[in-house]
Amino acid sequence: MHKNQSTELLFDLSRAGRRCHRLPASDVPAAPLKDLLPASALADAPPPLPEVGEIDLIRHYVNLSTRNMSIDTNFYPLGSCTMKYNPKRHERLSSLPGMADMHPLQSDESCQGMLALLFEMQNILGEIAGLDAVSLQPAAGAQGELTALLVAAAYFRDRGEKRTRVLIPDSAHGTNPASAAIAGFDAVSIKSTAKGLVDLEDLKSRLDARTAVFMITNPNTLGLFDDQIATITELIHQHGALVYLDGANMNAILGITRPGDFGVDMMHYNVHKTFTGPHGAGGPGSGPIAVRKQLAPFLPAPLVTRQGERYELDYDRPQSIGRVRSFFGNVGILVRGYCYIRTLGAAGLREVSENAVLNANYLLSRVKHVYEVPQGDRCMHEFVASARTLRRERKISAMDVAKRLLDYGYHAPTVYFPLVVPEAIMIEPTETESKETLDAFADTLLRIRDEDAGYLHDAPHTLTISRPDEVKAAKEPILRWKP
């Protein structure tokens, strides 16, 4: 059986008069439309959507789904994104009518169970962060960054301080400088050392009274815990600035160390990574932020508060920055994250990080003699290997390795990021994979080394398509089907 059935587009399936969903007849008096709405507001015809039958619709999307790799079908050793198993109980429980069929603006009296859950989630995320207050509103990590930077701007404005710059290590995610720009700051890049840590001298040379925030990812994108962190946060604080943690890599340190305890003033979580809301082929995420007490007044509204036994949404926050989206937040993902944390408990959370780090180090030790790891023999939850020797000796690139892995049924690792490592292959196995899976993956990586270079340049060979022409896609963009 091959996976090439229904390669046509949804629009090719359309036949005039076909229907899938049918509506009931109206049970109210049928007044002419023109009595209800002005003719000038009405369209001549409804939008030219496709007309398809139910079985065609289902076959189309079920067949299409088989052209995806996914956690449920493949191992994803994908650095920087923590692609762990998504427990099925979360899907069931988050779709209970008492969770999914809740209107965001219904009265507090009518959603005490929901508010209790969200209140508990605020507290739990504060405890894991070692910080005082939490906003669950941001829809994703990048929006969490923006929210926190807006909070920082409001904090300094309130103190009458004019600080214009945000310092960001050159190894940081691109969202960091992009968020800084929207929040009205100038992004200033800080060098990394050859070991991938913050270059303290460069940081000192750029740190001054204009600095509002230093953003750090720790463990960083190379999978290293920056052991200078206490010195760094002290330095930043001496200059009256704030430390922000990009929490993308929290999977390495749950219950082991807390950002608030190493000097961080504010941070975001990626609930869809660390706490396994599924990735959904690119979203939804959820990016709550945690902050220190002095920043709490500026958090977006509302927060959940408890008055005795009663929970309520607190909108009365006069110093708040406002809101970054409509309604409370990506609650469906927060419910999944809550279920996950409640399943694990304190010991389970720590076990996550211990085994995420164990798995990454094990994989590192199995492949480092072929795919050298410039940053050394130890890592946290992920490591960045390099294909530079393969490139030099056999003309095999990191991209070739990544694409060939697809043939073996593995999702490709992140490649060519971070930029500080040539021919980078960024690998994060997560804690939910077994030793057998890691061994089989390591064996495959080693086997690829010995394969024919030309064959690797043409990989993948067994998927539904070969390498796409991305230059053509960007040069002559076709962004929609046209009849």
Next chain:
Amino acid sequence: MSYVLNTPADQQAMLKQIGVASVDELFRSIPDALRLKRPLAVPPALGEIELTQHLGDLSGRNQSAADAVCFLGGGSYDHFIPAVVDAVAGRSEYYTAYTPYQAEASQGSLQAFFEYQTLICQLTGLDVANASLYDGGSAVAESILMALSVSPKRHKVVVAGSVHPEYRHSLTTYAANLEVQIATLPTPQGFLDPDDLKAAVDDQTLAVVVQHPNFFGGLEEVEALGALAKAKGALFIVSFDPISLGLLKRPGQYGADIAVAEGQCLGNPMSYGGPYLGILACKEEFVRKMPGRLVGQTTDRNGKRCWVLTLQTREQHIRREKATSNICTNQGLMALKATVYLAALGPQGLKETAELCLRKAHYLADKLQAAGLPLRFQRPFFKEFAVKAAQPLHLLSQLLGKGYHAGLPLGRWYPELADCFTVAVTEKRTRAEMDGLATAAAAALRER
């Protein structure tokens, strides 16, 4: 319990291979002084049975739309979700997949997003749509960031007061530290009077933002407003209700430059506010200023048609601080649901859904009027309308006691409308439910 598979024997074998004696040694880079020396203070672990009971208890303390008939709107609606939507979105090949950067391993999602972009173009009558933003509120904010990069010399934004208050609030929050002045025009008659807009736009105006149908459910004079914006060279940005486009003219037909929307109504549960779907579509000429991911068609090495993420030089992972937006993770799964929803309805289904909403809303408005709740505005409306009532909070609380989420009190956002609430009606509401609400409202008002 965690989902860790390593047995103690596995762990020993792995540590031996690594060359360390204990897991703790792997954490040596974290200075001892920074370590947490106690267990996290989080609630105790629960097995699946206990967790199911716990979530059952919590949801039992909520009155969902399954417990009380939902007439709440304001951007989130109790529309029907056909089973095909959940059947497709429940495929774990979709919901457990990663962002489709590896095109060869993601053709399923990429093609679905390409189809989504096409459906949104068909729906709006505009040329291009992105692969989703977070929600209707941040979509308005993103549309202004986009406008700033289209017309960098203009700095004034004019927003109708009848735009969803939380969308306006999202915009002012995003723009707090940018060079933008936002003027909100009052809408005392429940819509933006074109004469008021005329007085407010000039050749420094970056964009005019309206919502149609607006937050009170009423129609705006979109053609006149668009012409006024255009006359001054300002972009015309419209926040629309996707369901309304089964009947109403499409944004592309009345001159919108950028159209944004909350796409929750397209197959997504209300879920207490998220995850939702931010829709953004625009004219072709602005494509390189768009925020967020775009899927494009191309060919592979064998000339076979396929799909990739494209025009990525707009995005944060390439352009960093010069990116058109900071968005990375979007709402892919919600876009997939919207795709299946729109395909399941088709043109006729969307039209019938819109007609049912329209007719039922007007039926209920008449009934409530007869019950003593007069319409607040004399405007044509689609599926939502504002009524006037003394002490609306008390009345709404009484009606909840009778089994109705009857409406949204407006006082939180509009102090001058503290004696009003809005009522929304979807195709799911039956005549019996509406008669029941009207009877309960009349009884509650009589008891006063």
